Amino acid sequence: MYGFEYHKPSSLDEAAKLLADNEEASLIAGGHTLLPTMKQRLAAPSAIVDLGGIADLKGIREEGGNIVVGAITTHDAVAGSDVVQAKIPAMARLAGGIGDPQVRNRGTIGGSIANNDPAADYPAGLVGLGAIVRTNKREIPADDFFVALFETALEEGEIVKEVSFPVPEKAGYAKFHNPASRYAIVGVFVSRGPQGVRVAVTGAGPCVFRVKEMEDALSGNWSADALKGITVPEDELNADLHASAEYRAHLVGVMARRAVQAATA
Amino acid sequence: MPTVTMTVNGQQVSRDVEPRTLLVQFLREELGLTGTHVGCDTSQCGACVVHVDGTSVKACTALAMQADGSEVTTIEGLANNGELHPMQAAFKEHHGLQCGFCTPGMVMSAVDLLKRNPDPDEDTIRHWLEGNICRCTGYHNIVKAIQHAAKEMRG
Numbered sequence: 040m041y042g043f044e045y046h047k048p049s050s051l052d053e054a055a056k057l058l059a060d061n062e063e064a065s066l067i068a069g070g071h072t073l074l075p076t077m078k079q080r081l082a083a084p085s086a087i088v089d090l091g092g093i094a095d096l097k098g099i100r101e102e103g104g105n106i107v108v109g110a111i112t113t114h115d116a117v118a119g120s121d122v123v124q125a126k127i128p129a130m131a132r133l134a135g136g137i138g139d140p141q142v143r144n145r146g147t148i149g150g151s152i153a154n155n156d157p158a159a160d161y162p163a164g165l166v167g168l169g170a171i172v173r174t175n176k177r178e179i180p181a182d183d184f185f186v187a188l189f190e191t192a193l194e195e196g197e198i199v200k201e202v203s204f205p206v207p208e209k210a211g212y213a214k215f216h217n218p219a220s221r222y223a224i225v226g227v228f229v230s231r232g233p234q235g236v237r238v239a240v241t242g243a244g245p246c247v248f249r250v251k252e253m254e255d256a257l258s259g260n261w262s263a264d265a266l267k268g269i270t271v272p273e274d275e276l277n278a279d280l281h282a283s284a285e286y287r288a289h290l291v292g293v294m295a296r297r298a299v300q301a302a303t304a
Numbered sequence: 305m306p307t308v309t310m311t312v313n314g315q316q317v318s319r320d321v322e323p324r325t326l327l328v329q330f331l332r333e334e335l336g337l338t339g340t341h342v343g344c345d346t347s348q349c350g351a352c353v354v355h356v357d358g359t360s361v362k363a364c365t366a367l368a369m370q371a372d373g374s375e376v377t378t379i380e381g382l383a384n385n386g387e388l389h390p391m392q393a394a395f396k397e398h399h400g401l402q403c404g405f406c407t408p409g410m411v412m413s414a415v416d417l418l419k420r421n422p423d424p425d426e427d428t429i430r431h432w433l434e435g436n437i438c439r440c441t442g443y444h445n446i447v448k449a450i451q452h453a454a455k456e457m458r459g
């Protein structure tokens with residue numbers, strides 16, 4: 040790992056100013072993606088701006104019927120939250136299935152979505168519920184936030200502040216995980232609620248995507264059976280040593296049906 | 305160089321460090337607490353697990369600066385006046401180790417589990433250990449040791 044300056048601001052404004060003043064600076068939250076990348080020298084920021092000292096970014100609250108999760112809230116805190124467990128149990132289960140306990144004790148929702156790993160779990164949760172990402176500058180609907188492989192709508196110097204989740208009538212998540220890393224080979228999040236019926240798929244393609252045909256089928260008949268026979272084209276799916284594109288396409292169908300079966304109110 | 309201050313095993317320590325110093329390097333190289341091991345250095349194996357403010361973390365994937373102001377406990381801080389912590393005693397008693405390389409991380413991880421769940425079943429224990437890799441034991445006696453420690457600690 041190359042050397043860098045270290046800053047720990049206590050407000051979002053101060054953090055934004057540090058980013059503006061240091062062109063090669065990088066934010067750090069849980070560090071569970073950034074530090075491994077820096078060790079491999081795939082990233083070499085000149086300065087690190089630690090979000091860990093900004094109290095406003097941490098915690099979970101209910102606001103106008105939505106569940107709002109601060110950017111530096113850990114996966115463990117989301118998984119163990121009474122409010123999340125009561126209102127969106129599928130989201131608590133999603134967070135509780137990320138990596139291993141020590142990854143969940145450090146990794147954060149803001150870091151996960153800003154990184155937009157194609158195999159990460161949260162992108163499916165955000166798009167699958169129609170969440171809103173609030174930054175220090177604006178609000179971005181989840182559908183527009185995840186742009187492409189490791190790419191988001193965040194601009195230079197923009198910081199994720201929190202994510203606001205509408206509370207669904209029903210939601211479920213099913214993931215076929217990589218047995219070594221626990222990342223999703225395919226993960227499907229389904230929900231029915233204020234944002235309509237949604238089916239969001241992670242792990243299968245370069246970026247999270249929705250499956251309209253499945254959403255239409257579930258709108259008419261919310262049951263695993265309604266999804267029978269619906270397939271996704273394999274041409275744009277990922278293929279690697281863990282799974283071929285053909286197998287991933289198959290898993291999308293299986294995981295979608297399991298997610299509907301697992302869906303709870 | 306910035307100064308980092310933290311409480312390690314009950315004692316306050318302060319050192320000037322390069323910002324890129326990892327927590328595990330700080331513990332091993334600055335403080336000489338070599339009970340915390342480095343297995344993979346890539347966040348996978350859990351040999352480096354310590355507690356930061358009461359929760360288990362992989363010390364190879366945290367900067368020392370991120371633990372500024374925190375309470376850190378390492379394997380060296382578990383025993384009380386020369387008496388092994390019940391988890392350490394259970395690993396010894398139930399043969400929960402062979403080469404011992406993974407053991408400090410296993411023990412620290414298991415202590416965190418029992419804080420959250422004093423009576424975990426076998427399945428819960430095995431899931432909890434997803435971040436701790438052991439190349440020797442096959443995990444069987446590790447799970448047994450944790451079950452016995454849990455019983456002992458519940459009293």
Ligand SMILES: Cc1cc2nc3c(=O)[nH]c(=O)nc-3n(C[C@H](O)[C@H](O)[C@H](O)COP(=O)(O)OP(=O)(O)OC[C@H]3O[C@@H](n4cnc5c(N)ncnc54)[C@H](O)[C@@H]3O)c2cc1C
Pocket residue numbers: 065066067068069070071072073074090110111136137138139142145146147148149150151153154156158159160161193197198199200220221222223346347348
């Ligand atoms: C062994 C292992 C297993 C894992 N398994 C899984 C898994 O099963 N599923 C899964 O989804 N993930 C998994 N992860 C990733 C984990 O969830 C990370 O926590 C996550 O990818 C990044 O979060 P972080 O807080 O650690 O971010 P960091 O590493 O601190 O930051 C990541 C990136 O996001 C930027 N960033 C951080 N916070 C913000 C913010 N508020 N605003 C703007 N940019 C920001 C940083 O600058 C950096 O570029 C795993 C990681 C490890 C090491």
Ligand code: FES
Pocket residue numbers: 341342343344345346347348349350351352353362363364365
């Ligand atoms: S050395 Fe830290 S996880 Fe392996």
Ligand code: FES
Pocket residue numbers: 400401402403404405406407437438439440441
């Ligand atoms: S006892 Fe040798 S690695 Fe676990």
